[in-house]
Amino acid sequence: MADQNAAGLLRITDLELCYQKNAAPVLALPTLAINRGEVVGISGPSGSGKSSLLYLISGLLRPTRGQINWNDTDITKLSEGACDRWRRQSIGFVFQDFHLIDEVSPLENVLIPASFAGWRISADTRQRAHDLLDQVGVPMARKSTSDLSRGEQQRVAIARALLFDPPIILADEPTASLDDAASLVAADTLFSLAGPNRTVITVSHDRDVIDRCKRILKFDKGHLVDDVSRNPAEDA
Numbered sequence: 001m002a003d004q005n006a007a008g009l010l011r012i013t014d015l016e017l018c019y020q021k022n023a024a025p026v027l028a029l030p031t032l033a034i035n036r037g038e039v040v041g042i043s044g045p046s047g048s049g050k051s052s053l054l055y056l057i058s059g060l061l062r063p064t065r066g067q068i069n070w071n072d073t074d075i076t077k078l079s080e081g082a083c084d085r086w087r088r089q090s091i092g093f094v095f096q097d098f099h100l101i102d103e104v105s106p107l108e109n110v111l112i113p114a115s116f117a118g119w120r121i122s123a124d125t126r127q128r129a130h131d132l133l134d135q136v137g138v139p140m141a142r143k144s145t146s147d148l149s150r151g152e153q154q155r156v157a158i159a160r161a162l163l164f165d166p167p168i169i170l171a172d173e174p175t176a177s178l179d180d181a182a183s184l185v186a187a188d189t190l191f192s193l194a195g196p197n198r199t200v201i202t203v204s205h206d207r208d209v210i211d212r213c214k215r216i217l218k219f220d221k222g223h224l225v226d227d228v229s230r231n232p233a234e235d236a
């Protein structure tokens with residue numbers, strides 16, 4: 001369950017990412033601070049480094065240089081195993097293409113992080129997965145996740161991201177490839193997770209998603225070019 005020591009306060013310094021040796025960095029970020037409980041949208045043209053940043057701050061990708069501190073932990077210094085454990089405890093990641101297993105049930109998909117962690121799945125964990133699916137409004141009776149609509153599949157992915165009650169939610173294009181109605185439900189579900197103890201950071205091309213964020217970071221060609229804090233309720 002949520003570890004407050006691992007809670008969502010991010011400090012980035014001197015960050016640089018090059019995918020190829022001696023190539024120009026695809027991302028260069030001298031400094032960035034995100035406070036616990038912020039709801040942050042990352043926007044910018046295709047190829048501007050948005051997804052790379054999300055992968056870096058989740059520890060799924062290592063930077064070429066720089067520090068990424070979540071609270072007191074510089075995740076760039078963690079061994080692979082320690083980084084995996086930190087991520088499991090701290091981050092719920094909603095992937096653009098869901099990363100679900102089609103052939104198994106929605107419930108089994110929500111339980112994947114527990115299986116990866118090598119846990120014996122207890123009745124309590126199974127009940128929690130059940131409750132999360134209920135919370136996001138996904139029909140549980142389906143045998144195969146492939147029988148669900150894309151919108152429902154995205155909500156299974158969101159439920160899975162919540163299994164360990166992480167203090168940080170990262171979402172990569174959570175409404176991509178969904179129709180308008182499904183996008184709205186997915187966005188409502190995502191934003192309902194925000195709170196003083198949970199930081200939500202989402203990459204999106206979807207204006208409606210970005211407009212609901214209290215802070216918008218705009219990237220262009222690997223650089224942060226705008227950082228705007230706003231009150232979506234007042235702007236509506």
Ligand SMILES: Nc1ncnc2c1ncn2[C@@H]1O[C@H](COP(=O)(O)OP(=O)(O)OP(=O)(O)O)[C@@H](O)[C@H]1O
Binds near residue numbers: 045046
């Ligand atoms: N694995 C990789 N190897 C080499 N280059 C990569 C790799 N992944 C991304 N890139 C390059 O890094 C740059 C940033 O990519 P990234 O996916 O972070 O951008 P993005 O802003 O998320 O784009 P989009 O909105 O299209 O998803 C792009 O020029 C991309 O081609």
